[in-house]
Amino acid sequence: MTRFSGTLRFARALVAMNLRGSLALRGAFLLQAAFMVLNNLAFFSIWWLLFERFPEIGGWRLHDVLTLFGVVATGYGCSVVFAGGVGHLARAISEGDLDSALVQPKPVLLHVVAARTNASGWGDIATGVGMLWIAGALAPVQLGFTALAVASSGCVFTASGVIVQSLAFWVDGMETLARQIWEFTLTFSLYPRPLFSGELSFLLYTIVPAGFVGFLPAELVRAPSALLAAAALGSAIGWTLLALAVFRFGLRRYASGNRIGART
């Protein structure tokens, strides 16, 4: 228990340090965040245009897509802000860059993923929260379900990133493919669930877990229920445990880059 609380304190310190680092260049930070908001709004406007012309797509209306976008954008934003190192994990593994983290007393994975942050993620969080507010998902009676949905989306997205990036332990040159699979997860999670049926559903809940990043959490916000809440919680825990296991298993195969470096 003491070890766990120590790890938690360390994670909190890493996040705080990253935040201070981002805010040190305040102009660049605000610019990145603001432009990301504009970027997201521009992307969403395509949906707005489509629904202006066709009010319903597979039973989904603009409000539903707004909810989906809000959940995914907030979850994704949290992931890249608090675990910005996930996207660089495959490269760190293949280039033998984990050495400095291995000699630290705290978990290696935490070191690698939480040591980086992406300032533009704050723009995603701002967009997502704004959309959830417009969609009425931040009402007090629903706030708990919405928070769970966002946390679940962010956890599964981060965990799926760790899993695909960890494949670099076994296969060389995985960086591009890992990033691509991860991006597909995000791409698919931003489209209405009714578009993907049949055999594709299996793919969207396994290799490209867009179902757990977008559809399931969004459904929890659209129609809150204990069953959906349990499913969202279960998927977050399950994917996180799976990611930890895959990374831990892969770490046994890790070969040092023999680099001289230091972490401060």
Next chain:
Amino acid sequence: MSRFRLGRAAPKYFALARASARRAWAERAVLAGRVVFLGVILFIFSRVWDTVLARGEVTVSGAGRAELIWYLAVTEICVLSVPLTFLAIEADVRSGDIASRLVRPVSYVGAMLAEALGETSLRLLVLGPAGALFAIGLAGGWPADPRGLAFAVPLGVLASLLAVLSTAAIGLSAFWIVDTSPVYWIWQKLAFVLGGLLLPLELYPDWLRAIARFSPFPAMVWGPGRMAFGYAPAAALETALELLVWSALAAAGLAWLSRRARLRLTVNGG
């Protein structure tokens, strides 16, 4: 630059373009990723059009499901073929490497453009046939009148030229701002929305279409894409002229930015 000097420099730029194309070809995983991404986007939107058209809605006059999928294939090929030149320029500016590149016997911006155009050519050669195959598979064949697609090829090349000039100009903004990515995001999303990347401009409300027509994006994206809707030589000629005018303006803007950037570098040092 006089015509004589340009003529002498042309083989150097051509060599740079060829080397860049070879480099891009060597990175086959990245290229394959783009092909797969193109396939995924076409697949998703084929589902969107399946769902929308199943309700018997009328979309664009003369365009059914197949034409809409081909439209998307053409617009996506145009957009995905353009390399992220701004990142290379930004890296040179940030690291100070640009100072050493300026003393080479070719213009820095010219060299970056040549490299970008070399990579663009390769991407067009790969993504073009791949996109056509995806479109045939997902649309169940060619558009009703496929003759228009013949115009889409030269228009796509011209559109890529305009996009390359624009991304190079975004890269030069690194002389004034730390991170050029946010500027690119906005440019890219404006191209998506005002250009009609996913939805043809015919589906837009009148007021937005009117705004879009004042920007270069419809010529760059919708112009080549609408060739999938049928044989329209007049529309193709109109788009080609628009692309040439916008490209000339972009080139002039790039030259002006380049002069300003060089002045800034001379004053502040590399």
